[in-house]
Amino acid sequence: MSVVTTVLLILSTAFITFFFIKWVLQSKGKRYPKGPMGLPIVGHLPFFGRHPPSTFMKWWESYGNVFSIRLGSWNTVVVNGYKAVKAAAEHPNDAFSGRPKFISSEVLAERIHEDVFAFGNFSPVYLKQRNLASKALRLFTSKRKDVIEELVTNEAVAFADSLVRKFSTSPGHIELEVQILVVRIIYQFLYGRGEQVDFDRHVKIIYREVEEFNKFTGSGSALDVLPWLRYIIPWKVDALRKLTAKGDAIMWEQVQKHYETFSADHIRDVADAIITSDAEDEENKDRYVLTRARLNLTLADLQGAGADTTSKTMLWLILYMTKYPQIQERVFAEINTVIGKSRNVELKDKPNLVYTNAVILEVMRIVTQVPFSLPHFSMTDAKIEGLDVDKDTVVLFNLYSIHHEKEFWGDPEYFRPERFILDDNSFIRFKNNHVLAFGLGRRRCVGESSQK
Known part of the structure; x- marks a missing residue:
């Protein structure tokens, strides 16, 4: 046995012994969630399978509403079912409102030495940023x-006309068109239209940034759950830094222009609305300052989160309409009856488009775009359904389990929009509330406020 091998063996043994003793001391008198057997170092990552939500559903059935796994280097608790998730997300002490210090979060925050909005710590600054963004929306x-x-x-x-021109005589892929459409809308929503040349250039850069960030993180970044990889593949971290810098340049430019041309009497976009909301909030001036860096980060989070989830929801909706033409025809018939052909759909029509809304909800339910929401983090020792969760534990809210809870939905595996509608053609409100596209608790998506 070589000297190097001997040293590695001694260090590994000491490492395992240390954490075993620590676990024994911590667990004295505690009752922890049970879970499946994992592997050293990588934990349960190799057992997730091609569709992790399905694997987690099996573990839920075997180990109950709250079970434990090892997410690479992180102790992790998975919370399943509406009742358990709601209780954990709305814990009175905000025990599970933190965010783990993943490497991707650190890189996003280090740009201007501020906590990011969606991925940052749960703190007074976060709460102020959240309230300000919600008020502005x-x-x-x-x-x-x-x-x-x-x-x-x-x-x-314009999008519909473009599709007709490109694909009226031959089939093709529309993913790029849908993603560009969503980025165009969100860009104007946040920053206004601006000069045509800059607008087209910015939209393309933001689209590429969102795409590359998704490729970097995938269904979960290996660097986040195995942080020691940063010393083996440091170029991956550098690539993320370079990626975020491109989008930052656009936002810094927009923020600068907005402060130079801002008028409280003319709110052009969300950036203006955030500045206005901050100016009107005299109570918190001594505890919070809306710096240009914080405005930049808030806009970045709204931009990134909105572009990805919205475009993918639209793509799934289109896919289901092609798979179920009879449902597509019924949606068209309702829109034709309620709206007619002489005008466009308006927001005020939403309550009358019952079946159309049910179809959208059913797509969001059955697909569950973000099956585990963003990872939460326990900020203190706490309990979920009587089981102990130690401080500094990653907590995953399994939204997929809520959307596929057989006891509640009956036949969750089937695409059936009618499940949301009563015989009198009105919404079943309590079922509507079980589609958690925005999450739960004080970490739920801030965009939800603008939907009500």
Whole structure:
């Protein structure tokens, strides 16, 4: 046995012994969630399979609403089912409202030495940023509803015309067109239209950034769950830094222009609305300052989260409409009856488009775009359904389990929009509330406020 091998063996033994003793001391008198057997170093990563949500559903059936796994280097608890997830997400002490210090989060935050909005720590600054963004979204959507509707309508009509020109005689892939459409709308929603040349250039850069970031993280970044990899493949971390720098340059430019041309009497977009909301909030001036860096980070989170989830939801919706033409025909018939052919759909029509809304909800339910939400982190020792969860544990809320809970839905594996509608053609509200596309608790997506 070589000297190197001997040293590695001694270090490995000491490492394992240390953590075993630590676990024994911590677990004295505690009752932890059970879970499947994993492997050293990588934990349960090799057992997730091609479709992790299905694997987690099997583990839920075997180990109960709260079970434990090892997410690479991180102790992890998975919470399943509506009741357990709601209780954990709305814990009175915000025990599970933290975020793990993943490498991707560190890289995003280190750009300007500020916690990012969606991935950052749960702190007074985060709460202020969240409240400010929520207030700004409500302010802009209420004051400029006509502008938003005109924007979406114009982009939708141009998108439809483009599809007809490109694919009326031959089939093709529309993924790129849908993603560009969504980025165009969100860009104008956040920053306004601006110069045509800059607009087209910025949209392309943002689209590429979102695409590359998704490739970097995939269904879960290996660097995040196995942080020691940063010393083996440091170029991956550098690639993420370079990637975020491209989008930052656009946002810094936009933030600078907005402060130079800002007028409280004319709110052009969400950036203006955030500045206005901050100026009106005199109570917290001594505890929070909306720096240009914080405005930049808030816009970045709104941009990134909105572009990816919205475009993918649209793509799934189109796919289901092609798979179920009879449902597509019924949606068209409802829109034709309620709206007619003489005008475009408006937001005020939403309550009357019952079946159309049910189809959208059913797509979001059965697909579950983000099956485990963003990872949470226990900020203190706490309990879920009587089981102990130690501080500094990653906590995953299994939203897929809620959307496929057989006891609640009956036949969750089937695409059936009618499940949301009563005989009198009204919504079943409590079922509507079980589609958690925005998450739960104080970490739920801030965009939810603008949907109400």
